[in-house]
Amino acid sequence: MAKLQSDAATPTIFWWCEMSSCCNNKGEDRSLPQGDCCHGGYAPVAVTEKDVQIGLIGNPNAGKSTLFNALTGMHVKVANYPGVTVSRYNGKVPGTNLVVEDLPGTYSLDAISPDEAIVVDSVESDRFSAIVAVLDVTTLRRSLGMIAQLQQLDIPTVVALSFSDELARLGGSVDIPALERALGCAVLPVTQGNKSELDNLKIKLGDVASLPRPVIPAPLDPRELTEWTDSVLHAAGWVAPSSDSRTSRVDAVLLHPVWGTVIFFAIMYGFFEMIFTVAEPIKSLIEDSFGALGDLVRDVVSIDWLSGLLADGIIGGVGGVLTFLPQIALLFLMISIMEKTGYMARAAFLMDRVMGKAGLEGRAFVAMLSSLACAIPGIMSTRSLPSARDRLATMMTVPLMTCSARLPVYTLLIAMFVPSRWQGTVMFLMYLLGAVATMACAWVFKHWLAGKAETLPFYMHMPHYHLPTVKEVLSDTWMACWNFIKRVGGIILILTLILWVLLNLPVAHESAMLAAGVDITNDVEVTAYQLDHSLAADVGRFIQPIFAPLGFDWRITVGLLAAMGAREVFVATLGQMAYAVNPEEPLAELANMTWPDGHMLFTAGVVAALLVYFAFAMQCTATIATLHRESGSWKWPAFAFVYMTALAWIFAFVAKTVVDLVV
Amino acid sequence: MHAEAIDPRTVRWVLNDAHLTPGKLHLDWEHVEAAWCEVSAIWVRLDEPLWPQLGRDIARRLSELVRTGVLFTSPDPQVVHLVAEHILGAELGDYFRSHGGQVELRGSGPDWVEVSLSGACHSCPAAVLTLQGRIAVALRNRLGEPVEVRKVA
Numbered sequence: 014m015a016k017l018q019s020d021a022a023t024p025t026i027f028w029w030c031e032m033s034s035c036c037n038n039k040g041e042d043r044s045l046p047q048g049d050c051c052h053g054g055y056a057p058v059a060v061t062e063k064d065v066q067i068g069l070i071g072n073p074n075a076g077k078s079t080l081f082n083a084l085t086g087m088h089v090k091v092a093n094y095p096g097v098t099v100s101r102y103n104g105k106v107p108g109t110n111l112v113v114e115d116l117p118g119t120y121s122l123d124a125i126s127p128d129e130a131i132v133v134d135s136v137e138s139d140r141f142s143a144i145v146a147v148l149d150v151t152t153l154r155r156s157l158g159m160i161a162q163l164q165q166l167d168i169p170t171v172v173a174l175s176f177s178d179e180l181a182r183l184g185g186s187v188d189i190p191a192l193e194r195a196l197g198c199a200v201l202p203v204t205q206g207n208k209s210e211l212d213n214l215k216i217k218l219g220d221v222a223s224l225p226r227p228v229i230p231a232p233l234d235p236r237e238l239t240e241w242t243d244s245v246l247h248a249a250g251w252v253a254p255s256s257d258s259r260t261s262r263v264d265a266v267l268l269h270p271v272w273g274t275v276i277f278f279a280i281m282y283g284f285f286e287m288i289f290t291v292a293e294p295i296k297s298l299i300e301d302s303f304g305a306l307g308d309l310v311r312d313v314v315s316i317d318w319l320s321g322l323l324a325d326g327i328i329g330g331v332g333g334v335l336t337f338l339p340q341i342a343l344l345f346l347m348i349s350i351m352e353k354t355g356y357m358a359r360a361a362f363l364m365d366r367v368m369g370k371a372g373l374e375g376r377a378f379v380a381m382l383s384s385l386a387c388a389i390p391g392i393m394s395t396r397s398l399p400s401a402r403d404r405l406a407t408m409m410t411v412p413l414m415t416c417s418a419r420l421p422v423y424t425l426l427i428a429m430f431v432p433s434r435w436q437g438t439v440m441f442l443m444y445l446l447g448a449v450a451t452m453a454c455a456w457v458f459k460h461w462l463a464g465k466a467e468t469l470p471f472y473m474h475m476p477h478y479h480l481p482t483v484k485e486v487l488s489d490t491w492m493a494c495w496n497f498i499k500r501v502g503g504i505i506l507i508l509t510l511i512l513w514v515l516l517n518l519p520v521a522h523e524s525a526m527l528a529a530g531v532d533i534t535n536d537v538e539v540t541a542y543q544l545d546h547s548l549a550a551d552v553g554r555f556i557q558p559i560f561a562p563l564g565f566d567w568r569i570t571v572g573l574l575a576a577m578g579a580r581e582v583f584v585a586t587l588g589q590m591a592y593a594v595n596p597e598e599p600l601a602e603l604a605n606m607t608w609p610d611g612h613m614l615f616t617a618g619v620v621a622a623l624l625v626y627f628a629f630a631m632q633c634t635a636t637i638a639t640l641h642r643e644s645g646s647w648k649w650p651a652f653a654f655v656y657m658t659a660l661a662w663i664f665a666f667v668a669k670t671v672v673d674l675v676v
Numbered sequence: 677m678h679a680e681a682i683d684p685r686t687v688r689w690v691l692n693d694a695h696l697t698p699g700k701l702h703l704d705w706e707h708v709e710a711a712w713c714e715v716s717a718i719w720v721r722l723d724e725p726l727w728p729q730l731g732r733d734i735a736r737r738l739s740e741l742v743r744t745g746v747l748f749t750s751p752d753p754q755v756v757h758l759v760a761e762h763i764l765g766a767e768l769g770d771y772f773r774s775h776g777g778q779v780e781l782r783g784s785g786p787d788w789v790e791v792s793l794s795g796a797c798h799s800c801p802a803a804v805l806t807l808q809g810r811i812a813v814a815l816r817n818r819l820g821e822p823v824e825v826r827k828v829a
Contacts, residue, residue, distance in 0.1 A: 190770055191767075194680050194766055194767075195678055195680065195690070197679070197680070197681055225681075227679070227681065228679060228681035228684070228687055228727045228728070228731070229679045229681075229687065229727055229728065229731030229732070229735070230731075231678070232732065232735070237735075237736075240677060240692070240739075241677070241678050243692055244677050244678040244690055244691070244692045245678050247692050248678065248690050
């Protein structure tokens with residue numbers, strides 16, 4: 014049960030932006046001991062003899078990362094801790110010989126979860142000449158516990174107090190010199206955007222030997238620690254900030270168990286409606302421009318196969334995926350607004366009760382929310398779960414959450430086959446299906462893995478509501494879109510090209526075509542024949558019997574296989590095939606695809622089956638690789654693949670049968 | 677309670693809501709050279725810089741003493757000197773420096789202290805305010821009795 018209290022991880026969806034900008038999307042684990050990285054080949058910052066290593070610790074919400082970025086600017090490298098695949102952020106402070114290492118955010122040095130263990134190990138390892146502890150001054154009481162633990166280690170420490178402006182705004186105050194005397198170590202305010210405070214910090218760190226240290230470490234016994242904390246805060250004249258009345262009033266409604274939940278679902282539903290209505294005209298615009306581009310290419314490029322590659326393969330395939338950019342942008346815009354206004358934390362709190370029914374806790378909800386962008390950061394965020402069983406149950410089920418890669422597939426199918434009145438609703442239902450499936454499977458996992466579920470208390474930090482700047486929100490959204498575009502330019506392009514090759518080899522001979530009764534002057538018929546007799550078709554037909562009861566033909570099968578690399582490639586594959594045959598109206602072509610004997614391929618039942626299949630199937634090799642990395646063996650990703658594909662097939666079959674009967 | 681280091685042998689233990697009688701504190705503990713009480717703090721000076729080893733133990737024993745209320749103090753003008761030096765140095769030192777001045781302790785007695793002002797403080801129009809408003813008030817709060825603050829050259 015979540016309690017409205019101290020700090021915890023406010024869900025950050027935009028991990029994805031940090032991750033996939035350097036992940037090669039195959040999730041390849043290139044981590045080697047010391048010095049190599051799984052994230053795009055960065056090397057760790059070379060630390061020379063004369064460099065002074067500083068460790069940066071603090072709660073996740075205390076402004077640690079902001080300080081790190083301010084200190085190091087662009088001079089950051091990402092690497093791995095030896096033997097463990099946790100990102101290690103190292104940065105040089107320009108103009109000094111300081112190398113700052115941003116350690117994972119923790120609430121204490123108790124080492125309950127893997128993240129905390131990293132911090133403890135690092136801090137105890139003697140490699141830091143000093144530690145900077147970033148404490149949120151508005152919640153100073155809680156943070157002092159970690160300082161007490163840190164004092165046991167006798168390392169020169171500088172306390173960086175963040176959010177002093179927030180403290181003042183809410184009527185709190187603190188006497189910093191008095192706090193310094195009471196703690197026995199240097200205390201400096203660091204406010205976002207304040208350069209002189211930052212300079213002071215750099216100067217302080219420039220002479221580590223002269224940093225004051227407490228003569229006696231703080232007590233760790235709980236009662237003594239409380240007394241010590243009270244004493245320190247009293248001596249420092251710390252006045253607690255009063256709660257933001259605006260926030261309290263809004264929360265009275267938004268956190269109400271009934272109204273809050275209703276409003277949450279209403280907001281979600283509204284967004285999905287918007288994704289369709291607002292994105293449509295933009296989408297058509299993009300489609301038209303790609304169509305025109307394709308025509309241009311065909312006219313200009315005289316080499317047949319090249320023009321085919323460019324027009325059908327790239328423009329038809331990749332362009333097909335890019336037309337979903339407006340939808341992706343809207344999804345991330347919505348997520349960004351929710352996060353930045355502070356609403357996301359409220360949603361997590363509301364859902365905590367529901368999560369409890371599944372035997373999960375609030376931290377698992379954070380992982381689930383992260384998976385809305387991509388399952389990979391969702392899986393990685395399970396590191397904050399202390400219980401290994403919880404971790405496993407969550408890791409194995411978050412890929413069922415509707416990730417952004419499924420969005421183009423859903424949008425394509427819904428837009429083509431669902432009457433416009435119901436489009437938003439069906440999309441909302443698909444997201445709901447993802448969420449319900451995740452929780453149901455997590456429940457099953459937890460009970461199957463057995464053992465008593467010892468739920469540790471989960472604290473949730475409710476940031477004050479505030480209106481984000483347009484710039485902040487747009488910048489987040491742009492980053493997400495850019496990552497999508499890079500993904501398209503990367504793995505999706507490669508797979509599309511491979512598919513193009515497979516779809517166009519072996520090159521059909523004229524004689525064969527004539528023998529089959531194809532009119533070789535008719536481009537459409539030639540292309541159709543080519544596709545039908547390509548390598549891809551052979552593979553597709555070979556596998557197709559498995560999917561026959563679901564009503565999938567070889568083309569859909571090939572699409573599903575290609576989607577194993579990246580789900581969006583399904584759209585690219587079908588797009589290619591439709592575009593090749595009918596460049597003028599690829600969507601119409603798609604909608605009208607038929608079996609060899611003439612009956613429609615995409616019936617309502619087949620569409621339903623396809624939607625449900627995508628909802629459940631584990632189709633992302635990057636996710637499989639991440640599961641392997643995080644769980645430490647192949648058995649779990651293998652099991653995940655098998656169970657999800659089985660569920661996908663079964664539920665797709667159920668969906669098809671039901672829809673066929675009803676519609 | 678928490679500890680404030682004064683020098684390697686001396687620690688000032690700050691208590692939250694204690695109300696002690698200021699004066700010299702009689703502690704017959706090993707390694708304790710001398711001890712004094714303020715209204716809500718206890719000074720302990722060891723014969724050697726053994727605070728890292730003895731700190732926790734002494735803290736517990738002091739805490740116990742304060743709780744049970746068994747503290748034997750006798751009046752001692754030395755306390756006034758210690759507290760005045762602490763106020764002028766640790767507490768207000770940064771404040772004076774930031775104004776470009778200095779206030780130094782020249783002498784003390786059971787109920788008075790003498791200070792000299794130099795630097796910007798020497799000709800500061802707010803000097804009286806500082807002496808009486810800040811220093812004298814701090815002394816009174818910590819020693820429980822009014823203490824006269826006299827300016828000398």
